[in-house]
Amino acid sequence: MDAELTPIARNCPNCGADQPKDLGLGRDPWVIGECGQCGFAYLTAAASYEDLSELYSWEKAIVAEAKRRKQKQPIVQWLDQKTRWRLHMFPRPETKTFLEKLVPGGNIVDIGCGNGKVGLALPDRYTPYGVEISKSLAAEADAEFRKRGGFCVHAPSAEGLGQFEPNLFDGAMLNSYLEHEAKPLPVLEALARVMKPSGVAIIKVPNFGSWNAAVMKSGWCGIRLPDHVNYFTPQSLANMAAKAGFASDFPGSANLPTNDNFWAFLRREAA
Template sequence: MITNENATRACPVCNSEGYTAERISRDPWRVARCEDCSFVYLQNPPALEQLMAEFSWDKTVETESVRRKAEQPVLQWFDRKTRWRLHMFERPESRKFLEKAIGSGNVLDLGCGDGRHAMALSEAYTPFGVEIAPVLAEAADKAFAGRGGHCVSADSLSGIGTFEDGFFDGAILNSYLEHDTRPLEVLEALQPKMKPGAPVIVKVPNYGSWNAAVMGRGWCGVRLPDHVNYFTWDSLADMGGRAGYSVQGVPSANLPTNDNMWAIMQA
């Protein structure tokens, strides 16, 4: 297995190289907290080609499941046996937040996978996507074509660049920013592609949650090495502001008991 374990990535927010080690690190992966802006990030992420292949999402999900069952057998058994608890209340969804913000229009799903999330939007929305995995991008493109949209098979910065300025009425970044080594650059590139005031719905794991504080490296949001960024509300709002957005939270969803959180960023 080839890694970038000897490489050191500067803070992707402020480019500072000063850091303190974060307790969720696991050899050979080094997680750091920036000494200047407090952002938490993986210093030595795999190369992009590895993230697409050896450390792709579908593979790391299975790897993490096996590891957690071995390290936390009782907790993982309890979690499997009580999945019903997740359906006791209506769950927050990026799609619903977007539909509440706008009634129709061109919508970008960044890191859209096979397109199923964007296709869950009503037919009032025209879905577009950017997806780096060719097989998934092809599936999304076929699905989106039936609604007048398309999917670009490319990395996010390249894919975003193919669209005209002011093209999108809304965008969804659903569990995406934690995977990209250039999150601030992606948000900056997306900003001019949005119509004035258009909402960008961002969902990321909540590193400021109580569960994250208690579980440490055993927290469900720690996925090494494909989760390369770890957001608290403050760091997510700071990044959005630096990229030129006004940023609002979702108070009903952004609770310390929730392992995920949402931001509504407006261009």
């Protein structure tokens, strides 16, 4: 699959600098670099939006990555599959659960919504909307969201958010999405425009600052090439969110250093 994609060079998505230091965690032609200007970790080249729309859409990428990991780490992957029960031993934080606690009801936009299953799982007091780059998944989500009074836009996320009126949304979900987005700062800026002043956006991303990331290095589960193009820590996400006009909160109980993911709650800062 990698050979079918054309890498498009990108500067640091946080500050725009072109001073990356190779962290030695990627594989040719996909290099994970650390910005020499701001320290943000990112893939120095990414697939085009056109490729992500159909050729390497999420539902295809996840299958390809699972196959690659099984071939590269057969014992580790076998153990992982045989011990999936461990994931259900304790209550797990979920983006949907956080949203229901923080947002009483109203219009919700799910960015990178896939086929819409997370938005559709929300209670009836929420009206689900979505933006999705995969053409086929966007069509599925749109058909279902319209039954609930919303709809899904098939477009790159910043462009898709531009099709909504300002101050429309009471809440937003960016669930395992922002690590895939080649232009995360413009997306957050576009999101700020359509969020109500009282609205809350819940973000879940892999935690590049986790202990497991430090120990496993290139074998860490959060490194997926070429579809994970941004490698956030809580601090780097807060810095980017601030540029877009958001203040960030982090739920401590869900953001332990042993967790491969972390959550952030974004609220528009007062003008």
